[in-house]
Amino acid sequence: MLTLVRTIEARDIYTKGHSEGVAYYAVKIAEEMGFDQEKIEKLKNAALLHDIGKIGIPDVVLMKPRALTKAEWAIVKQHPQLGFLILKEMKLLSDISPWVKHHHERWDGKGYPDGLRGEEIPLEARILAVADALEAMVAERPYRKALTFREARKRLRKGAGTQWDPEVVKAALRAIKKPYRVSNDRNKFYRQMERLRYEEAIAPMKLAVLYKIAEEAEKVSGLKQLLQHV
Numbered sequence: 001m002l003t004l005v006r007t008i009e010a011r012d013i014y015t016k017g018h019s020e021g022v023a024y025y026a027v028k029i030a031e032e033m034g035f036d037q038e039k040i041e042k043l044k045n046a047a048l049l050h051d052i053g054k055i056g057i058p059d060v061v062l063m064k065p066r067a068l069t070k071a072e073w074a075i076v077k078q079h080p081q082l083g084f085l086i087l088k089e090m091k092l093l094s095d096i097s098p099w100v101k102h103h104h105e106r107w108d109g110k111g112y113p114d115g116l117r118g119e120e121i122p123l124e125a126r127i128l129a130v131a132d133a134l135e136a137m138v139a140e141r142p143y144r145k146a147l148t149f150r151e152a153r154k155r156l157r158k159g160a161g162t163q164w165d166p167e168v169v170k171a172a173l174r175a176i177k178k179p180y181r182v183s184n185d186r187n188k189f190y191r192q193m194e195r196l197r198y199e200e201a202i203a204p205m206k207l208a209v210l211y212k213i214a215e216e217a218e219k220v221s222g223l224k225q226l227l228q229h230v
């Protein structure tokens with residue numbers, strides 16, 4: 001289970017801690033709505049794996065630091081269905097697969113992949129949608145600033161009845177009083193991953209580019225010599 005989660009995160013480093021955050025919020029909401037322990041456990045697994053379909057999205061799209069084109073968006077939007085297909089095949093996880101499939105549906109029917117509306121969307125998927133949005137709003141990302149927890153709660157209230165199930169939003173606002181924070185242990189894992197990525201992939205790549213530039217520019221042969229010794 002944890003291996004699966006870390007596999008997703010190793011690909012999509014921008015969203016580090018996202019799955020855990022979504023799980024934290026989803027569990028709080030489910031407790032508030034009176035779910036029993038077994039159902040809470042299942043929902044937690046679904047939250048941890050809700051973006052597993054991103055494994056099937058190409059790196060160039062998933063890690064693009066700029067705004068996505070229409071075609072790229074269409075690819076990203078396939079991830080709930082991809083996740084569904086992956087989990088459906090796993091005996092222990094097949095019953096959570098529909099919740100993963102529908103975590104981007106909207107209460108007003110304007111979501112994806114199926115445009116389900118209201119109670120056509122499984123309740124668990126409606127909870128995941130709120131937990132997912134809340135986490136995305138309050139978490140720091142390299143490409144945008146986080147909202148304050150107060151501002152995020154305000155947005156949830158505003159989207160109740162259009163983007164999200166109003167009952168789920170009500171439960172979330174009642175149950176969640178503070179934002180999720182990534183644990184020290186997890187932070188250590190992410191730092192290790194980032195270091196590995198930088199030292200073993202990005203840094204040598206930059207050096208190779210510099211070397212190439214120096215090689216081609218005859219005038220700066222001094223730089224070429226210098227780089228040979230780095």
Ligand SMILES: [Fe+2]
Nearest residue numbers: 050051103104
């Ligand atoms: Fe997602």
